[in-house]
Amino acid sequence: MPAEAPDRAPPSLVGRALKEALVTGFLAFALFLPLVGFVSVQSMTNTLLLEARWESLFSVVALIAIARFLYVLAGPWLERRRARAKPSAPASNLRKVFSKFFTPFALGFAVVYPIFVLAFTGINPGALKWIDNFGIQILIYVMLGWGLNIVVGLAGLLDLGYVAFYAVGAYSYALLSKEFGMSFWMLLPLSGILASFWGVLLGFPVLRLRGDYLAIVTLAFGEIIRLVLINWVSLTNGYAGISGIPRPTFFGIPFNASDEGFAAIFGLEFSPLYRTIFLYYLILALALFTAFITIRLRRMPVGRAWEALREDEIACRSLGINTTNTKLTAFAMGAMLAGFAGSFFSARQGFISPESFTFIESATILSIVVLGGMGSQIGVAIAAILLVGGTEIMRELDFLKQIFGNDFEPIRYRMLLFGAAMVLIMIWKPRGLISTREPSIFLEERKAIPADLLKEGRG
Amino acid sequence: MEVFVQQLINGLTLGSIYGLIAIGYTMVFGILNMVNFAHSGVFMVSAFIALNALLLITTWFGVSSMVMALMIIMVISMVLSAVLNWTIERVAYRPLRKSFRLAPLISSIGMSIFLTNFVQVTQGQRNKSIPPLFHKQIILMDNGNYTVAVSYEQITIWVVTILLLGAFWFLVTKTSLGRAQRACEQDQKMASLVGVNVDRTISITFVIAAALAAVAGSMYLMYYGVVSFSDGFVPGIKAFTAAVLGGIGSLPGAVIGGLIIGLIETMWSAYFSIDYKDVAVFGVLAIVLIFLPQGILGRPDVEKV
Structure with missing residues (x-):
């Protein structure tokens, strides 16, 4: 933790964000290790073999940790925005027309x-x-x-x-x-x-x-x-x-x-x-x-x-x-x-x-x-x-293939994102x-x- | 007679698995009053974790003792599924705790769709099959043309279920954690007033539920030798049926319900029609709810204004 003050002062925002990102990263690692990190594939003799996919695992974990880091960093700003949005409860004119x-x-x-x-x-x-x-x-x-x-x-x-x-x-x-x-x-x-x-x-x-x-x-x-x-x-x-x-x-x-x-x-x-x-x-x-x-x-x-x-x-x-x-x-x-x-x-x-x-x-x-x-x-x-x-x-979204390579098929992620969207909209x-x-x-x-x-x- | 005994053995095995999943439903329902649809997803994910762990320790690390392998994969699956369910509760349910009734339900349906498709995307659509762990069985009866046998897998499932239920029963009735959990079930606000950490208790409930489901998942994999991403839904619904049948909120009820559902399923397959076994189970659910809504061991629902 680079920004941690020595004498029990409240840790700086960056320090806190780093710490949280680290914890989230560990959690994500534990969550994704068994199913993203490994995959079982059928061999020629019809038995299952295990393959490791370290790159996917680490990119997923890194992505989540970075997202968490940015979210904590943006925390005070979000808070301020929320506080500002509160008093203007009555619907604005634009909204009424809309x-x-x-x-x-x-x-x-x-x-x-x-x-x-x-x-x-x-x-x-x-x-x-x-x-x-x-x-x-x-x-x-x-x-x-x-x-x-x-x-x-x-x-x-x-x-x-x-x-x-x-x-x-x-x-x-x-x-x-x-x-x-x-x-x-x-x-x-x-x-x-x-x-x-x-x-x-x-x-x-x-x-x-x-x-x-x-x-x-x-x-x-x-x-x-x-x-x-x-x-x-x-x-x-x-x-x-x-x-x-x-x-x-x-x-x-x-x-x-x-x-x-x-x-x-x-x-x-x-x-x-x-x-x-x-x-x-x-x-x-x-x-x-x-x-x-x-x-x-x-x-x-x-x-x-x-x-x-x-x-x-x-x-x-x-x-x-x-x-x-x-x-x-x-x-x-x-x-x-x-x-x-x-x-x-x-x-x-x-x-x-x-x-x-x-x-x-x-x-x-x-x-x-x-x-x-x-x-x-x-x-x-x-x-x-x-x-x-x-x-x-x-x-x-076939154009995404050009970014992620030809193996990437957006259709496969359809229902995955659908489920995630259900959870996120409900929370929001x-x-x-x-x-x-x-x-x-x-x-x-x-x-x-x-x-x-x-x-x-x-x- | 022989057929009956054989189906009794199979039914009790299946029922043990359902019972273990049902405890997860009944605990979460008892404490949060919500049907946790994602629980069937956790069960299925745990079976996949067990599968990959099994492959890891047998093919990579070369563990050859099956008893040892089984114990290791169960522990791995329990720990990782517990982490998963803890995260699910934290991410998808806790923000909605004070919200209106349907919100966590929809969130859990979304989570269940997410888990199913997550496994489909990461592990592929195909069925994964493993060779049987133990090749042995004990022959109980033999009348010439029909043998009644108990496989080692079935014995393992019974032993593990009994041990686990014993430990679980001890946890819920004798420890302070169990007391806190039962207190939260009765009245969360009051429990928090007398110093029970409600959030923590709920988290632990999810952890325990997942651990039990993980054992069920590992044993499901071991028993059937095959698992696919869509395998969560039907056992999940049956386990929920078991929880309702036994009286939702009642832990012994969940186990009894599980055994009854397992027996109905196997007996129906043997004596009536294997195609309609799921119809029979769901029919039982409907009949029970219509005539005995509180289940076998549940407390009757008191209507309050």
């Missing part, structure tokens, strides 16, 4: 997004990636997030098996359309109804449970449905999944290269792009439908009952609200929306397998809801864009990105409720 115009702007952007992409790339398959991987993928999660938001954000029921209803919707569409040739527009409501039926069926026995127990049982149900999908091979074709699922049509006009196809009828050159754009607007409409009914439901007695239930179940019961029925409606409503999203998903993919409905999927949707700020629709949308868009963009904003809550009922003036008052049930 929050007022954000929603219409975001909506407008969502509507023109495909045109925007086409303007940049021209009508060629290159645009497909941006509309499909980013637009449609993100919107599916926005819709699922908004659907789960009814269950978790409004009714306060922690559901870790939401993907089960998504799966029910997807398989309903896939099986019914393949076996009976029913059209997408008939099956869309039907899969929603089937999913909500399952929601009621699963919800009925478990909704007496509270909090974490409910979470675990829903998780178990989600896993049961997935395992049944895997093992009931005669119906679902097991792991191999169902392929060749009929794609949706433009109100009866198929998107194909035939004379009856969309392109031919409208006098356009055939391109797979039209279907993608149609699907984009379809999921946008479905997502907006979800948002719309959520907003409307919040003002209806049942929505008020959900929110009351979230705040205090016992008070609800003493006021004569049938808590089981109220929970069931929330569960069924959430399940129905997941069913819609599921049937859209299988129509878009043309192929589904149980792989798409794992626990990670449920966890992703739940974290979108919680990271967005429970109950906040805009927050959920932003969280979906950040998490899903962020992981999708990792696929596009435990109540979610948008933690204020718009009251559904108010006296004289509508004002947003700051996060720290939410606990007192003022939402």
Whole structure:
């Protein structure tokens, strides 16, 4: 320690930072030694051999130690900034304007997004990636997030098996359309109804449970449905999944290269792009439908009952609200929306397998809801864009290969960073990105409720 | 009869592993009231630590005595997993301790995804398999066409589990650390008022939980001879089922629950359908929670206003 004063004076900042960096470095060394420092590889004779990777180990450890060093050094500065930020609690003018115009702007952007992409790339398959991987993928999660938001954000029921209803919707569409040739527009409501039926069926026995127990049982149900999908091979074709699922049509006009196809009828050159754009607007409409009914439901007695239930179940019961029925409606409503999203998903993919409905999927949707700020629709949308868009963009970072060499594949780090981001956002904003809550009922003036008052049930 | 005895032996072995993991869930739930999803990740990481340690001491240092090797890898895995879980608590849960209920839960889900993918990135996607450590087994019954045997691995698992549970029981009931831990479980604020260092106690809880999971992880590796990055999730959920079944917060309950879950799984595989064994376990979880929410040995949840 170069800067340590001899006579027990408080150690200087640099000295403290060095010490902390050293301690962190040791810790990181212990943490990363077994799994970064060593790797087991299969030899020619099929036995495992151990290889050491000292360079990776030491670069990781050094990186962490340096980060810690800089963080401690920046400590006083951060503290000062935080102290300065505190008094200016009332929202600034800019912020008010921002929050007022954000929603219409975001909506407008969502509507023109495909045109925007086409303007940049021209009508060629290159645009497909941006509309499909980013637009449609993100919107599916926005819709699922908004659907789960009814269950978790409004009714306060922690559901870790939401993907089960998504799966029910997807398989309903896939099986019914393949076996009976029913059209997408008939099956869309039907899969929603089937999913909500399952929601009621699963919800009925478990909704007496509270909090974490409910979470675990829903998780178990989600896993049961997935395992049944895997093992009931005669119906679902097991792991191999169902392929060749009929794609949706433009109100009866198929998107194909035939004379009856969309392109031919409208006098356009055939391109797979039209279907993608149609699907984009379809999921946008479905997502907006979800948002719309959520907003409307919040003002209806049942929505008020959900929110009351979230705040205090016992008070609800003493006021004569049938808590089981109220929970069931929330569960069924959430399940129905997941069913819609599921049937859209299988129509878009043309192929589904149980792989798409794992626990990670449920966890992703739940974290979108919680990271967005429970109950906040805009927050959920932003969280979906950040998490899903962020992981999708990792696929596009091939230029990093030039920096780190050809062995470096950004895709492999996708879920790793996803998990880390979940932890970091939670620590940074435990109540979610948008933690204020718009009251559904108010006296004289509508004002947003700051996060720290939410606990007192003022939402 | 022979099939039954064999499945009983297998079930108790599996149940011991689940029981050891379940203790980690139940302790953390008891003290922090949160489901620690990352615990299954810690279990899986510990199995990988054990694997690499085993390869290190057998192929690099040439230790040939398997008993010795097993003891060494267990200790290494326990220590390193404890450091890992201590860090996880420090980084991902402690900042959220005073925060609202769902925050640590989401954080732990994130941590679990992180751990799974960390192992996938650093150790590869493939299954890692090792040759069996002991080639011996004891034949208990033999009626000509079906032999009932106990392998040395199974005996090791029982012995280690019993020893560890004994030590653990002593730690929780007889030492001041255990007393502090039980005090924090009942009332953290009150415990801190009478001089219990709550933060330290919680840290130690995570350390103990990880050490037990590490033993389970090493034995899982030894028993099955194969481990992959995705191996944490299902045993983790089953161990959590065991903790809930036994009554969450109750330590003997976790062990009993683990044994019951292990037995249900093996019996179901033997007599009904091996494909649906996990469905059976999760079904049991749902049924138990619906009809007996406090579990076998748990205290009933009192609703307070």
